[in-house]
Amino acid sequence: MSEDEKQTHLTYMREALAMAELALQTSETPVGCIIQHPTHGTIGRGMNATNRTRNGTMHAEFIAINQILAPPSQYTPDILKECTLYVTVEPCIMCASLLRQFGIKKVFFGASNEKFGGTGGVLDVHLGNGRGIGGKEGDYEVSGGWLREEAIVMLRRFYVQENERAPEPRKKAERVLKLEVEPLGELSGNGVD
Amino acid sequence: MTSATFHGPSNSTTSNGIVAQLAGTLIPLKTTLETSKDVKLLNVFITAVPLKKASGTLSLIRQLIPRDGGYDLQHLRRFAKPDLIPSAIRNSYFASSAESSDTELIFLIVAVASIIPKDILLDSLQKDRVEGPVVLVEGQIPFNAPTSAEQAKAWTNEYWPTVYKKSNPFGPHPAIVARAQAEIEGNAGKWLSLAWTVAAEAKTARTGEGVGVVIVERSEQGERCLAVAGDARWDNWPRDCGGNGNVTAHAAMRAIAMVTAKLPNAIPVTETDIFRSQPLFSLETDVEEPVNKDGYLCHELEIYCTHEPCVMCAMAIVHSRFGKIVFEKRMDEGGITADLNDKNDGLGHGLWWRRELNWTMLGWEFRRKGDGNDGNECRLPWDVDNGLNA
Numbered sequence: 001m002s003e004d005e006k007q008t009h010l011t012y013m014r015e016a017l018a019m020a021e022l023a024l025q026t027s028e029t030p031v032g033c034i035i036q037h038p039t040h041g042t043i044g045r046g047m048n049a050t051n052r053t054r055n056g057t058m059h060a061e062f063i064a065i066n067q068i069l070a071p072p073s074q075y076t077p078d079i080l081k082e083c084t085l086y087v088t089v090e091p092c093i094m095c096a097s098l099l100r101q102f103g104i105k106k107v108f109f110g111a112s113n114e115k116f117g118g119t120g121g122v123l124d125v126h127l128g129n130g131r132g133i134g135g136k137e138g139d140y141e142v143s144g145g146w147l148r149e150e151a152i153v154m155l156r157r158f159y160v161q162e163n164e165r166a167p168e169p170r171k172k173a174e175r176v177l178k179l180e181v182e183p184l185g186e187l188s189g190n191g192v193d
Numbered sequence: 194m195t196s197a198t199f200h201g202p203s204n205s206t207t208s209n210g211i212v213a214q215l216a217g218t219l220i221p222l223k224t225t226l227e228t229s230k231d232v233k234l235l236n237v238f239i240t241a242v243p244l245k246k247a248s249g250t251l252s253l254i255r256q257l258i259p260r261d262g263g264y265d266l267q268h269l270r271r272f273a274k275p276d277l278i279p280s281a282i283r284n285s286y287f288a289s290s291a292e293s294s295d296t297e298l299i300f301l302i303v304a305v306a307s308i309i310p311k312d313i314l315l316d317s318l319q320k321d322r323v324e325g326p327v328v329l330v331e332g333q334i335p336f337n338a339p340t341s342a343e344q345a346k347a348w349t350n351e352y353w354p355t356v357y358k359k360s361n362p363f364g365p366h367p368a369i370v371a372r373a374q375a376e377i378e379g380n381a382g383k384w385l386s387l388a389w390t391v392a393a394e395a396k397t398a399r400t401g402e403g404v405g406v407v408i409v410e411r412s413e414q415g416e417r418c419l420a421v422a423g424d425a426r427w428d429n430w431p432r433d434c435g436g437n438g439n440v441t442a443h444a445a446m447r448a449i450a451m452v453t454a455k456l457p458n459a460i461p462v463t464e465t466d467i468f469r470s471q472p473l474f475s476l477e478t479d480v481e482e483p484v485n486k487d488g489y490l491c492h493e494l495e496i497y498c499t500h501e502p503c504v505m506c507a508m509a510i511v512h513s514r515f516g517k518i519v520f521e522k523r524m525d526e527g528g529i530t531a532d533l534n535d536k537n538d539g540l541g542h543g544l545w546w547r548r549e550l551n552w553t554m555l556g557w558e559f560r561r562k563g564d565g566n567d568g569n570e571c572r573l574p575w576d577v578d579n580g581l582n583a
Binding site for chain 1: 431436439450454458463504506509550551
């Protein structure tokens, strides 16, 4: 990958981070994404909306796809087959499947998600729906580690805030925001190449 | 795992030819860990002692290696009569032993091989020995407790006498599963029948595929249906661009959206959206009103699905913190089951109960009475293809 290409991806990832920042300001889990089309540019933006909607499925990817396709829309659903998603945290298993079924072309993400990740963290939904063999219809390319530290610090800023909508608010007053992010271990992979 | 059969009344049928209460059996789902073919084994030293020396030898071992070095061997018999252990271990022992055949012997697990060198163990045991050299043979034992009586029996034959204690290190405790199953089996066939009815409606109205979902809340007051949803992937959606339709309008996604929209302070995403959380069919409006005022997501609710939900819907169900899932038809692209289907084309993700995830639930497959073993017959003209993401 050339330096120019790398800078382009980083620019788009900063746009996704801006969405995460917006989520943080509205007490949502700070995960943000943008959907980029090669000629139309950024056609969709999303941030986590699970607190606002009280619906645990309203992740940033759903919001961005909704923005593109909700009526009145200038696009038909097959536009997603030409699009690249930039998202601050690895898509969860649910979103990885959503993207697969809509036929996304490529995914760039920041931090890995070992608890729910659907593109390497827990399952490889982007490869044969998690069968572990690629080359199937719906497979997409994935590249992780883009602005990973920024994405992680964003999540930590959220977790030191109180989530007053959770059933029993936990005291987070003693929690301290840690800004240093451990370097990526060699085994975890997903680094920017 | 046990499964109970129940027979609901099958004389009343709806206009779609669906019985109002399906008769069938609930089969508890298996977890990814339970279906894994790999048995984790430990190497151990085994010996035999005269019966009357048994407790003395065990005391000596406990002094030498307190608490078995931290290994939990509760699922294994410590002592076993010669005829109860695999012949390979028995033969290997007698090949090196000078024991006279008229001494009554008992075999025992001495220690996990990795925690003590063999020569030290031999020396220590020899001091307690009245006659002849001590013989230690190496064997293998299962590291984890068995999850069924059948597994215990198989391990007893292959490795060492193993005891099934109705515990499950790889999934929900069998007693919890049995209790929950007793709760739901009275009406599971009724809720599934309702799900099939809305599935038929979705298909005949051409708004979606023949897939349906029902969400039920259980409390001391009984069961209440909070949402009924049919698939709506083709509702106001172009069929000519070769896609899979509106992926966000699968029946499970719609049902979850319907329930959470009624929670206090829920704000919709946008004024117009693609999520199809409004009722489209008459059956979908015929549900009980508001959910528990302190409701959080779909916490501990029950979801009944005509088809095994796809990976997206399966994970959506986990994110929504359902307590129980029941489905009827297994799907090739389904995300719930851990064991592969009969054609060996399932995914095996087992999302209903996985250690990595922050939420687990209880799950059953509904096997309709009178079906073949696979439960996958396309019994209705509008039923969907097995390869569909349901």
